[in-house]
Amino acid sequence: MGFWTAFLTTLGIVRRRVSILILGLDNSGKTTIIAHFIRASSVPAAPSPTSPPPIVPTVGFSLEKFDYENLNFTVFDMSGQGRYRELWKHYYDDTDGLVWVLDAGDKERMAVVREELWSVLSHKALQQKKIPIVFFANKMDLEGSLTPQECIAALGLEEIRDRNWNIVASSAVNGEGLNRGLEWLAGQLKER
Ligand SMILES: Nc1nc2c(ncn2[C@@H]2O[C@H](COP(=O)(O)OP(=O)(O)OP(=O)(O)O)[C@@H](O)[C@H]2O)c(=O)[nH]1
Numbered sequence: 001m002g003f004w005t006a007f008l009t010t011l012g013i014v015r016r017r018v019s020i021l022i023l024g025l026d027n028s029g030k031t032t033i034i035a036h037f038i039r040a041s042s043v044p045a046a047p048s049p050t051s052p053p054p055i056v057p058t059v060g061f062s063l064e065k066f067d068y069e070n071l072n073f074t075v076f077d078m079s080g081q082g083r084y085r086e087l088w089k090h091y092y093d094d095t096d097g098l099v100w101v102l103d104a105g106d107k108e109r110m111a112v113v114r115e116e117l118w119s120v121l122s123h124k125a126l127q128q129k130k131i132p133i134v135f136f137a138n139k140m141d142l143e144g145s146l147t148p149q150e151c152i153a154a155l156g157l158e159e160i161r162d163r164n165w166n167i168v169a170s171s172a173v174n175g176e177g178l179n180r181g182l183e184w185l186a187g188q189l190k191e192r
């Protein structure tokens with residue numbers, strides 16, 4: 001970063017760019033969460049008679065951008081479907097932070113989440129860089145969904161001792177908890 005860019009970034013005139021990766025099993029709510037932040041950061045458009053396009057399962061990955069506080073986020077929204085999870089590792093090198101989305105209502109697949117999460121965390125590229133992780137215990141609006149404490153126990157998150165992490169209960173459909181999670185991540189990224 002040149003002197004003037006650094007100076008203007010400090011003043012909040014230029015937003016610093018950060019890259020994040022959003023991971024989690026298919027159907028956990030990743031794209032819905034990103035859509036929330038894109039909507040929140042765009043200039044309000046004139047009311048449209050047509051409703052926004054429906055969110056569909058991501059194929060491969062989708063690259064999105066939005067501003068949050070004084071950061072300019074570039075987000076790799078990865079598909080969580082089994083056949084695309086092999087792609088995730090190609091993006092570890094260039095990421096400043098991870099967002100991991102859990103479907104807290106999907107108790108049957110918590111064992112699969114645990115396996116995928118620990119496989120990601122043990123990858124060489126992520127072992128070398130101690131980037132922060134925010135977990136969204138998403139779909140908290142669904143009755144019987146796991147609490148963050150129950151997710152911590154189900155996934156063994158207490159074992160993550162080599163990097164900063166946090167878990168926040170969220171609902172991507174009504175927006176609850178999303179700002180709290182991203183605010184924490186933004187705070188971590190600003191310190192780096
Ligand atoms: N009730 C409820 N439904 C949610 C929530 N978040 C997402 N959904 C729904 O869950 C479904 C999957 O959401 P997506 O955002 O496509 O999930 P994804 O993680 O991007 O899935 P892939 O792209 O296949 O990896 C959609 O029908 C969403 O409307 C939530 O917090 N609560």
Ligand SMILES: [Mg+2]
Nearest residue numbers: 030031057058
């Ligand atoms: Mg998606």
